[in-house]
Amino acid sequence: MKRTYFPGITDIVAVTDPAEIRTISNDSRFDRDFLGHGPVRNVQFLRKILRIFSLNGRLFQTILPRTDPSRAAAQEELWSRLNVKADEVKHGPAQVQPLAEWVRGIGTADRLDLLVQQSIGRLFVESFAATDESLGAARMVLEAVSSSNVLKMLWWRISGRLERAKTLLASMVNGDLTAVNAMITARQLIVDGLHKMRQLAADPALRSSITTDAAVDECLFAPAAVFRKAKTSGEVAGCPFGRGSLFILELGSASRGAVNRDLVFLSQSWSHCPAEKWVPALLEGVWTRVSATLHES
Ligand code: HEM
Numbered sequence: 001m002k003r004t005y006f007p008g009i010t011d012i013v014a015v016t017d018p019a020e021i022r023t024i025s026n027d028s029r030f031d032r033d034f035l036g037h038g039p040v041r042n043v044q045f046l047r048k049i050l051r052i053f054s055l056n057g058r059l060f061q062t063i064l065p066r067t068d069p070s071r072a073a074a075q076e077e078l079w080s081r082l083n084v085k086a087d088e089v090k091h092g093p094a095q096v097q098p099l100a101e102w103v104r105g106i107g108t109a110d111r112l113d114l115l116v117q118q119s120i121g122r123l124f125v126e127s128f129a130a131t132d133e134s135l136g137a138a139r140m141v142l143e144a145v146s147s148s149n150v151l152k153m154l155w156w157r158i159s160g161r162l163e164r165a166k167t168l169l170a171s172m173v174n175g176d177l178t179a180v181n182a183m184i185t186a187r188q189l190i191v192d193g194l195h196k197m198r199q200l201a202a203d204p205a206l207r208s209s210i211t212t213d214a215a216v217d218e219c220l221f222a223p224a225a226v227f228r229k230a231k232t233s234g235e236v237a238g239c240p241f242g243r244g245s246l247f248i249l250e251l252g253s254a255s256r257g258a259v260n261r262d263l264v265f266l267s268q269s270w271s272h273c274p275a276e277k278w279v280p281a282l283l284e285g286v287w288t289r290v291s292a293t294l295h296e297s
Pocket residue numbers: 061062071072075078120123178182186189190220221222223226227251263264265266269270271272273274275279
């Protein structure tokens with residue numbers, strides 16, 4: 001754990017150790033209650049997150065506090081609904097054929113991105129059809145999360161472009177902000193996974209020796225990081241912290257070892273991902289279909 005602390009200016013703790021990430025993600029002193037006062041840099045950063053991951057004052061579920069009155073029920077409802085879909089998709093039904101074709105080497109990176117956004121959108125609206133505009137909108141919002149181009153970001157903000165991008169996405173999924181969020185962030189993680197799968201499929205020796213479970217695992221990517229804010233001051237794993245300290249849980253690197261794969265979806269945390277079964281099932285379905293056609297040829 002590494003704390004960067006200048007009183008009143010910044011108080012940020014980077015957490016890379018898998019065990020410490022589990023501890024913090026389950027310690028009730030840390031939450032996603034990102035509103036309120038704190039060191040200037042912390043407040044600036046969290047305001048940006050709140051602005052990007054919200055629409056018309058409504059926050060996306062991934063940044064709602066643990067105790068938000070509707071969060072846990074929505075998480076449970078989506079988890080159950082996606083698990084039914086996971087059982088269907090893992091056998092590689094015809095609906096994953098376009099993704100399988102892409103993995104076999106047919107199509108551009110943009111085509112994959114459209115297909116993945118469409119697969120996510122269809123979890124919420126059966127007839128959802130991704131377009132160049134919806135993809136552009138999702139990419140724009142994602143770029144805003146990590147961009148350090150202050151002028152461009154200011155322009156996107158004051159011109160209303162960011163809000164319009166999110167509004168467009170919301171209009172395609174009956175205003176469901178969980179769908180909007182997934183089409184922005186989860187889309188990229190699944191796209192990264194399928195790029196990896198294309199590489200695996202292109203290697204005949206590897207393709208025939210690797211198990212399906214191992215192939216799926218190779219293609220699962222965690223978000224680079226998730227955030228928590230300290231509700232009180234105290235100490236955790238030997239690191240002192242103040243009220244308002246921002247903890248950056250670096251899942252991307254921490255989830256790499258075989259024993260730390262629970263961190264990909266934070267499966268042991270109250271905030272566990274409702275798509276923790278559906279995403280691996282989708283990858284399994286695609287791999288199964290790819291393997292079947294490549295064995296035939
Ligand atoms: C590779 C794909 C994905 C990965 C690696 C992933 C990972 C995660 C992680 C690590 C969290 C915990 C966030 C935190 O603790 O602050 C999370 C939460 C969440 N994810 Fe995913 N996710 C993926 C795909 C999806 C998809 C496709 C959906 C929706 C269809 C989804 C919906 C959610 C929601 C709603 C939450 C918030 C749960 C809550 O705290 O109530 N995720 N995800």
